[in-house]
Amino acid sequence: MMATKSIKCPCGWNVSSESDDELVEQVQKHAKETHDQNPSRDEVLAMAKPE
Numbered sequence: 001m002m003a004t005k006s007i008k009c010p011c012g013w014n015v016s017s018e019s020d021d022e023l024v025e026q027v028q029k030h031a032k033e034t035h036d037q038n039p040s041r042d043e044v045l046a047m048a049k050p051e
Contacts, residue, residue, distance in 0.1 A: 005048040011035070016051060023048060 006016035007027055011034065017023040027044045031037040039047075 004051040005045075006051050007044070007047050007049070009034075020045060020048075 002018040004016055004018050005023055006014065007023065008014045009030065013030055013034070015023065015026045017026065024041050024044045028039060031039050
């Protein structure tokens with residue numbers, strides 16, 4: 001069983017997932033569409049917190 005990880009954006013948007021791939025995909029999509037940023041996979045996973 002994988003641990004759930006979550007990321008809370010300072011803008012108030014939150015995401016959580018058991019899948020690193022899904023978490024990275026969702027955060028990268030949000031960052032690009034909302035903040036015009038392109039975080040790398042490593043940057044996203046560095047921000048993730050276990051739930």
